[in-house]
Structure formats: C-alpha cells, structure tokens
Amino acid sequence: MNLVRAEWERLRARRFVQLMLILLVLAFGVTAATTLANSHRPTATELASAQREAADARRGLELAYEQCVAREQGRLSNEELGLDPYYTQNCADIDPGRMERLPVAADFLRGVFTFAQAALPLLYFLIAFLVLFGFLVGASYIGADLNSGGVVNLLLWRPNRTTVLGTKLGTLLGVVGVVSLLASAAYLGTFWLIGQAAGQPGAVDGEFWRSLAAVWGRGMVLVLLASALGFAAAALGRHTAAALGVIAAYAVVWELGARLVMLILDVPRHERFLLSSYLFAWLSGRMTNWDENACRGVGFGTTCDGSWYITQGPALVVLLGLTGAAVGAAFVVFRRRDLI
Amino acid sequence: MSAVVEIEGLRKTFHTLRRGRQVAVDGFDMVVEAGQVHGFLGPNGSGKTTTLRALLGLVRADEGRMAVLGERSPERLTRVAGRVGAIVESPQFFGNFTAHRTLGLLARAGGVPVARVDEVLAQVGLRGREHDRVRGYSLGMKQRLAVASALLKSPELLILDEPANGLDPAGIREMRDLMRSLADAGVTVLVSSHILAEIQLICDHVTIIARGRLVAAGRVTEVLANFDRHEVRVRADDPARAAELLRAAGLTVVDHPDHLVVGGVDDDTTVSRLLGEQGVWLRELTPLRPDLESVFLELTGTDSHPALPRQAGGPTEAMIDLDVSGVDA
Structure with missing residues (x-):
C-alpha cells in the first residue's frame, strides 16, 4: 500500500x-x-423549417426506394424515370428501413x-x-x-x-x-x-x-x-x-x-x-x-x-x-x- | 565479529553487440565484518560497481555466492533490505522534485516515518536547501541527497559507491566525518572510492579489485606493511661517500640528484650511526612509507611508473622497485 x-x-x-x-x-x-x-x-421558425426539410428528405428516400422496387418488378422502366437504360441498382441498398439512421430535423439546423x-x-x-x-x-x-x-x-x-x-x-x-x-x-x-x-x-x-x-x-x-x-x-x-x-x-x-x-x-x-x-x-x-x-x-x-x-x-x-x-x-x- | 557481507567466487560477464563478451568480475571474493569501515578499491572498469550491484540484486551474477547480513543475495534480499542503505554510482533524481519530496516518497515506499527525512537531511548538511528543486543542486548536493536516501532506513549496513564524487574538499571532509560518526554508532560501512587518501583516513579494512579479481584484502595497516621496503631518504654533506659507505654495509642505494634512497633499513639509526662513525654528516633522514595510493597503483597495474613509496604523510620522493610476487594478481 x-x-x-x-x-x-x-x-x-x-x-x-x-x-x-x-x-x-x-x-x-x-x-x-x-x-x-x-x-x-x-427559434420555432428554424425548428419548423428543419423538421419540414427532414420530412422532405425522408420522403425523397422512400420515393427513391419505391421507384427502385417498381423498376425491379417491371412496373416502371428506366426511361420513365429518366435513367440510363442499362442502369441497375440493388434496392436493398437504398431501403430506408435498413438505413442506420434517417434524416432528422437536427441535420437541417444551421449553427x-x-x-x-x-x-x-x-x-x-x-x-x-x-x-x-x-x-x-x-x-x-x-x-x-x-x-x-x-x-x-x-x-x-x-x-x-x-x-x-x-x-x-x-x-x-x-x-x-x-x-x-x-x-x-x-x-x-x-x-x-x-x-x-x-x-x-x-x-x-x-x-x-x-x-x-x-x-x-x-x-x-x-x-x-x-x-x-x-x-x-x-x-x-x-x-x-x-x-x-x-x-x-x-x-x-x-x-x-x-x-x-x-x-x-x-x-x-x-x-x-x-x-x-x-x-x-x-x-x-x-x-x-x-x-x-x-x-x-x-x-x-x-x-x-x-x-x-x-x-x-x-x-x-x-x-x-x-x-x-x-x-x-x-x-x-x-x-x-x-x-x- | 560476524560477516555482514560475504562474496564468494562471484563471476559476471556482460555480452554486448559492440564489444562482445566482457568479463566484469572473475571469481571475486570479499568479506566485510560487522563494525568495519571497509574500503573497496579498484580502477575504473575493475568490477567494483558490478560487484556492488550484484550484491544488491541489480545485476544477475553468473556464478558465485553472496550474502548480506546473513541472508543470501539476491534470493532473500527482501528480508534484509530494510537494514541496508545503499547508493550505487551517482543516482539521478527527478529534477523538478525537491529533496524533501524525493526522500519523502522513498520513506513512504519503504514504510519509514516521514519525520526521519528531516533528520537525514540535517545529517548530510542539506537543511535549508531541502525545499529547492533538485535540478538546481550541484553534483555534490545531489551526492549528499543520495547518501541521505541511503541513511533514511537507519541502516545497519551502509554501502556507498563513490560517495565523494563531485564533492569539494569541505564536502569530502564532511562525508568522512559522517562515515566515521556512523561507524562509531555501530553501522558497518562498505565504501568504494577513487580518493585513496580518504580511504586510508577513514577505513580500517580494505579490499582491492583489479580486472575483476581480488588482489589484496585485509587491515589497511597490514596491506601497507606488505609493501613496506624499509626505505629512507638520505641527504648528506658528502653524498658520494655516503652512498659508498651504505652500499658497503649491504644496503641498497639509489642515487638521486639531491638525495639518496636507501632500502633494507630495519632501523633508521643504523644509517645515522654508520655515516656518523665515518665522519659523514646527515642533513636529512626521512623514513619512506608506502601509502594506499602507491600500493593500489602497483597492485592494480594502473601505475605508469614503478611503485612510488611515499614519505609518511608527504609527497612521493623516490622511485624503487616493489616486489609484489607474493600478491595474488
């Protein structure tokens, strides 16, 4: 000791x-x-704006995923989506449900x-x-x-x-x-x-x-x-x-x-x-x-x-x-x- | 008296990439009895420090048996460590610690009352500077601090490796007085030093090591007596006639420009009587006694000249050959 x-x-x-x-x-x-x-x-305005932007971003992700799945299932073509005809993507990679985190309001709050x-x-x-x-x-x-x-x-x-x-x-x-x-x-x-x-x-x-x-x-x-x-x-x-x-x-x-x-x-x-x-x-x-x-x-x-x-x-x-x-x-x- | 330090057949070899195999200590023996102030002499690289480090468990011996205060070293050194104070070469201390703090930490580590710190600081003459940072200390002050650290435990055996290193003449005298007072108090002191005059003054026994081997051991007086050639320095009014008479009487005489060195003189009065009877008058008749330095230089083979016996208490005055064939070198 x-x-x-x-x-x-x-x-x-x-x-x-x-x-x-x-x-x-x-x-x-x-x-x-x-x-x-x-x-x-x-401020309340900044917060509301950030929440909106986050919601838009999440929606954008969901939309991209849905379009990818639709393309895979043949319901939509690349041309309809404005993509290259040979473009391929593994939809699992952009599945929002499998992402570690989704956009939140804090991501859009500056300063x-x-x-x-x-x-x-x-x-x-x-x-x-x-x-x-x-x-x-x-x-x-x-x-x-x-x-x-x-x-x-x-x-x-x-x-x-x-x-x-x-x-x-x-x-x-x-x-x-x-x-x-x-x-x-x-x-x-x-x-x-x-x-x-x-x-x-x-x-x-x-x-x-x-x-x-x-x-x-x-x-x-x-x-x-x-x-x-x-x-x-x-x-x-x-x-x-x-x-x-x-x-x-x-x-x-x-x-x-x-x-x-x-x-x-x-x-x-x-x-x-x-x-x-x-x-x-x-x-x-x-x-x-x-x-x-x-x-x-x-x-x-x-x-x-x-x-x-x-x-x-x-x-x-x-x-x-x-x-x-x-x-x-x-x-x-x-x-x-x-x-x- | 009982032996407090026993070394028998100590052997230690160092292996380095640069210098290969180096035998530092080669079958060395030493015994230090209780109560002695024992000088341990040897030239640089002779194995002194290696021997002391091996004794204290800091260096692993290749062969040999060592005991400190009756306990085998290093196996059972822990049993007696509290009774042995030691400094080995010049220990370094943290520069930003004060002396008081340095000793306080050691005291706590060793279970020594912190009050003892002030006592040893006073003992080595560091009172008044104990709260200065060690960085500002002179070499001599650091040496005193090292001795203080060795004294903290109130040791029965004190092992000091070159304690006078860096000390000025006043410091050396204080160190000598300190060792003497410790010896008077019953502490056995084993001290290695290059300052041979100091060893001669304070030690009653001596062990001399050279090239890792024991070359002489015993009472200082006995070691010196072995080298006494019974010489006297003679100055006479007619040096040539004096030399002739002394040679005729069977004495050895070496001529010097202003004096003669006469050997084989058992009784100094022989010379004065011999010359006086023939009308040659003496101007000086001085016995020349070997001192530890001349014996040391001769034994350790570090003398650039033949052995230099000294006038007792005075400087070297003559050069003669010493026969050391009886000494195990």
Whole structure:
C-alpha cells in the first residue's frame, strides 16, 4: 500500500503528466468554447423549417426506394424515370428501413449544436486523446524512471522486481482510468449542458445513452490497453523514446508500407493483418470490409457483395493478446535484466 | 565479529553487440565484518560497481555466492533490505522534485516515518536547501541527497559507491566525518572510492579489485606493511661517500640528484650511526612509507611508473622497485 501511494505521488508530480492534463483541459476548453460560440437555441421558425426539410428528405428516400422496387418488378422502366437504360441498382441498398439512421430535423439546423448528433464524434475525439495520453504517460512513467535511476533507487528499498514493476503498472492504469472517467464525465457533461443552454439536446433516449455508454466503455478499454502497451514498450526498450519509436516504426513500415505492398499484390482480406482494423472494429463495434476476390467468377446477376466483417469479439482478443504479450515480455525481461 | 557481507567466487560477464563478451568480475571474493569501515578499491572498469550491484540484486551474477547480513543475495534480499542503505554510482533524481519530496516518497515506499527525512537531511548538511528543486543542486548536493536516501532506513549496513564524487574538499571532509560518526554508532560501512587518501583516513579494512579479481584484502595497516621496503631518504654533506659507505654495509642505494634512497633499513639509526662513525654528516633522514595510493597503483597495474613509496604523510620522493610476487594478481 505504501508503495502504491508513493508511486501515485510520483506519477502525480511528474511534469509530463501535468503537461498532458493541461493539454487535455485546453483541447477540451477550445472545443467547448468554439461549440458554444457557434451555436444558438433554434427559434420555432428554424425548428419548423428543419423538421419540414427532414420530412422532405425522408420522403425523397422512400420515393427513391419505391421507384427502385417498381423498376425491379417491371412496373416502371428506366426511361420513365429518366435513367440510363442499362442502369441497375440493388434496392436493398437504398431501403430506408435498413438505413442506420434517417434524416432528422437536427441535420437541417444551421449553427445549432445538437448534443445527440454530436456526442459520438465528440466521444471519439476524447477517446483518441485519452489513448494518446495513456500511451505517452505510460511510456514516460517507466521510461524516465528506468533512465534516471528511479527504478534502481526503488529496488534498493524493495528488492522485488515483479512487485515494483507491477505496482507501477497498476498505479498507472488506476490513474489513467480515474483521469479518463473524470475527463469523460466533465467532457460529455459540458457538451450536454451546451446542448441544453445554447443548442438542443436532440433525441437523447435510452437507446442513445446505451449506445453512447457502449462506445465509451470500449473506448476506456482501449485507453487502458494503450497505457499498458506504452508502459511495456518503454520498459522493454528502457526508454520513453523506445515506445514512440515502436509506434512510429509500426505505423510507417506496416500500416503504410505493408498495406501498400498487400494492395499491390492483391492479398485477399489484407485488413485482417493490420492492427488498425481491430482498433476500428473494437471501437465502432464492427468493421465492414470488401473482398473483391470473393466475387470473381460469380455469374452476372448473382448477388455477391464480397463483404466481410471484423467484429468486436475477435478485435478484443487481438488487442488483448498483443498487449498481454507485450506486458508479459516486459515483466520477464525486467526480472532478468541487469540494471546498470 | 560476524560477516555482514560475504562474496564468494562471484563471476559476471556482460555480452554486448559492440564489444562482445566482457568479463566484469572473475571469481571475486570479499568479506566485510560487522563494525568495519571497509574500503573497496579498484580502477575504473575493475568490477567494483558490478560487484556492488550484484550484491544488491541489480545485476544477475553468473556464478558465485553472496550474502548480506546473513541472508543470501539476491534470493532473500527482501528480508534484509530494510537494514541496508545503499547508493550505487551517482543516482539521478527527478529534477523538478525537491529533496524533501524525493526522500519523502522513498520513506513512504519503504514504510519509514516521514519525520526521519528531516533528520537525514540535517545529517548530510542539506537543511535549508531541502525545499529547492533538485535540478538546481550541484553534483555534490545531489551526492549528499543520495547518501541521505541511503541513511533514511537507519541502516545497519551502509554501502556507498563513490560517495565523494563531485564533492569539494569541505564536502569530502564532511562525508568522512559522517562515515566515521556512523561507524562509531555501530553501522558497518562498505565504501568504494577513487580518493585513496580518504580511504586510508577513514577505513580500517580494505579490499582491492583489479580486472575483476581480488588482489589484496585485509587491515589497511597490514596491506601497507606488505609493501613496506624499509626505505629512507638520505641527504648528506658528502653524498658520494655516503652512498659508498651504505652500499658497503649491504644496503641498497639509489642515487638521486639531491638525495639518496636507501632500502633494507630495519632501523633508521643504523644509517645515522654508520655515516656518523665515518665522519659523514646527515642533513636529512626521512623514513619512506608506502601509502594506499602507491600500493593500489602497483597492485592494480594502473601505475605508469614503478611503485612510488611515499614519505609518511608527504609527497612521493623516490622511485624503487616493489616486489609484489607474493600478491595474488
């Protein structure tokens, strides 16, 4: 317990952590202030106009779908609809009933912040920042300590390497978790208030909150995994820069370079070899990909869209496996390493 | 007396891509008894720090047996860690922390009462500067802070690696007084240093390491005695006649421009009596005693000259050959 408290104090007192928190508050403040400055409560006229436009848009979608179905059933021809005679379309693609969302009034309100509409992108931004925060703080926390002799000092007091490294990692995850929780509450709370006072809340029903909470929960898992990964990479490389180097090298060599090579070589379903796919799939719940090779040789007129998915389950397994392996390696190496 | 540090057959090899296989410590032995102020000497790269780090569990030994306060190291080091204070080389501290905060964090981590922080700050002479950021400290002040961190636990065994690094002469004297007072209080002190005069002043026992191997160990007085060639420096009114007489008496004489160095003199009065009886009058007769530095340089093979015995308490005045064939080098 004493060690946890000491580590918590060390982490709290670190300049880098303080700087990142200031950046978080700044990014937060700028986003909120900009949103507040560019939003107003919609007047009854604006609201009525937006609702009309939304209704028109929905009707337009329904009409397009009905015409498509009629064309499929031979009740209408392309010429009657003013389309190219050879034009074809899969009507299921434009079925309003199968769309993720239909146009709503908020889509047609200019200069009005609608919380229900903006919450998800705002949350993605917060998660991205917290992932960066966790990774950098995790890496610098152990990297600087290994580099400065702080770990050696600690081991002279507690000559148990697993305990020392485990306490550091535990404290890091605890602190990043609490910071993320507080930041999320403050961030979303602020924008909810902006929506109430200077915009409109939008359709914030139970389903909305459930969906937002699910993304938030997955985002927090990602933040903790990124923190642990940064910590492990810096512990393995004995330096903060090692973690940054690993990320930069991976991004350039694999995500860009290897992706390009796989595209040139036409590697089927190459997305499964890229970590970014699993990150995206985990955060959004599912990643849809298209395999062009899957439909080769399929006869004309046969339904084949070649789509395949990475779902959140396998994505979590990959992310947990990678982080677990890195953390495990960091502990094994640290236990055996000569601290010189 | 019981042994508080025991090292037997310690061997450690480092493997690096650049320099390949490097034997840092090669079958090294050392024993430090309770209550000693034990000097640990060796040239740069001789294996001192590796030995201390291995003893403290920071470096994994390839072979050998080590024990600290009766417990095997590193396996059972946790049992005695609270009774051992140590600094290894120059520890770095977070620059934006104050000394008080640095020690406070360590105290909390080790379960030491925070009140002890002020005591050790006073002990190492950092009171008044304890709330300054460590970034602004001189090297000497950082060294004092390191010693303070080692003293926090009120250790029974204090291991200090180069504690005088960066200290000015006044700081070195304070450090010497501090070690002496700790020894008087019953703390066993194992100190490695390059400042051999300091070691000679404060240590009662010494272990000398060279190229990873033990080359000498024992009481400082005994180690020095092994290298005493019973030499005296002689200045006489007729140096040529004096040299002739002394050689005739079976003594070894080395001529220098303004004096002679005479070896094999068991009793200093022999020289004065021998020369006086023949009407050669002495202007100076000074015993030359080896000091730790000359012994160290000779034993560790780092001397660019042959061994340089010193006038007791004074500078080197003569050059003679020392026979160290009896020493395990």
